[in-house]
Amino acid sequence: MVSRQQLQSVGRNCPGYAPIETMTNLEENEENVRCDTCIHWVNGRCDIDLFDEVLESLDQT
Numbered sequence: 001m002v003s004r005q006q007l008q009s010v011g012r013n014c015p016g017y018a019p020i021e022t023m024t025n026l027e028e029n030e031e032n033v034r035c036d037t038c039i040h041w042v043n044g045r046c047d048i049d050l051f052d053e054v055l056e057s058l059d060q061t
């Protein structure tokens with residue numbers, strides 16, 4: 001199960017992050033940068049398979 005904390009940590013550190021269209025520039029602040037506000041987050045997973053990669057790179061720091 002992916003935690004909200006993980007969604008946020010990965011989103012902030014992901015090179016592929018792209019905000020969904022419904023996010024306005026105002027909402028696009030650090031707090032809202034998460035996988036679940038990214039266009040690549042589909043059905044609870046990253047559709048370009050960056051999630052695990054970024055999560056692993058975080059674990060090593």
Ligand code: SF4
Pocket residue numbers: 010011014015016017018034035036038039040041045046047048049050051052054
């Ligand atoms: S959904 Fe994928 S591309 Fe988007 S921030 Fe998360 S890991 Fe990165």
